[in-house]
Amino acid sequence: MMVIGLDMMGGDFAPREAVNGVKLFLDKHPSPAVHLALIGDQAQVQPLLDEAGIDASRYRLIHAPEVIGMHEHPTKALKEKIRSSINTGLHLLKEGKIQAFISAGNTGAVMVGALYSIKSMPGIQRPTISTLVPREDGSTGLLLDVGVNADCKPEHLVQFAILGTLYAKNILKVADPGVGLLNIGEEEGKGNLLSQSAYPLLRDNNKIRFVGNIEGRDLFSRKADVIVCDGFTGNIVLKMAESVYDIMNRRQIRDEYFELFNYEYYGGTPVLGVNEPVIIGHGISKGSTFEKMISLAGEVLETRLLDKFRENFTPAKD
Incomplete structure (x- = not known):
């Protein structure tokens, strides 16, 4: 089973449009092959999930009470907001508790966090x-x-x-x-x-x-x-x-x-060259965009794209 993490607080229309995207994806993919780890403020996200009637067996809600705003300085915000949805998602990815992470939040924070936590592939x-x-x-x-x-x-x-x-x-x-x-x-x-x-x-x-x-x-x-x-x-x-x-x-x-x-x-775009799948979305993403990002993350995992990257790059010698 693939476990894909989604930043529910990232984007101008979060968390409602992120929830809409989750519903669209699960309606299109009734098979339980993909389980979603939804990362965000439980008080804001859970009522929307309940309102949308989303099957609770298809997701796990992970509480992350802090949000990195779209205009915050990436490095400063990552250091100060340890419990943000972006920090939490990247930490889960680093620990292997999710297999891909998606965010339509602060692009700089996602990039900086990815480079510091899961790092570049050897040779990239x-x-x-x-x-x-x-x-x-x-x-x-x-x-x-x-x-x-x-x-x-x-x-x-x-x-x-x-x-x-x-x-x-x-x-x-x-x-x-x-x-x-x-x-x-x-x-x-x-x-x-x-x-x-x-x-x-x-x-x-x-x-x-x-x-x-x-x-x-x-x-x-x-x-x-x-x-x-x-x-x-x-x-x-x-x-x-x-x-x-x-x-x-x-x-x-x-x-x-x-x-x-x-x-x-099109949805989002993956960060090419880091050790785990990270998908970045536009800040004004709507539900259909989130649905496409989840699908793209699944495709990256299914095709073993990152393994193919590794096969084509030789680690630099010390």
Whole structure:
């Protein structure tokens, strides 16, 4: 049985939308193969669980009375709020009492807590997070890093490419993912020092299929399945794409393709490169988003994705 932990207090609409997500997931998955560890303030969460009529045999509520706010300093909050839902969830994950942890709370606190508690995999220099890229033909690409690593070295981009390739194969079911380097031109030698230095490393790595440089106009095409860049660039791309969706909504423009830019369509994103599965969700996640995050955590466990990561990275020698 898989035991998946969920931060019930994370997000702007917690805990009600987290409870809605739990109900959606359990209704869709009546088999008891997944047991949920719900982490949050018992006084707030239990009445909502009872109101939703959720089968008590499918979950365990773990009391965590403190909440790390969305705008609190991550390191300071983790130190001061030992009994927060984020701290409690990561501790349970470290102790092996849950097999995955999900939070739509303070992203910085989740990342810092994960790095300090469950730590990076041996051989991984920089864990990363990605975003799914909706492509015009209906398929899905992957962009990474999108904000964790604002400054990168060339070898970091190579590791992102390997992690992204394995994620695309196992989760997105892309048989032979092509990897592109986000750049300002197609030709080798284009770009800043990071791009110029990363290109030959990506080209010569036998664990990926490198297809060359990818320009901004190629992001939503099938030119590459996995696109790598530093987190500064990736976060700008992500926020710009989110703003396009928001503008279209405000202008009441409805288009089937652009509906795929809605973050709720995908759920959360895993932290790639840490020792245990951690899924991070958007702060304004609703019930359907939480349901997708729980499903994604289950898929990461079922595919043994982290074991495949470990097989592809050699621990650094002292």
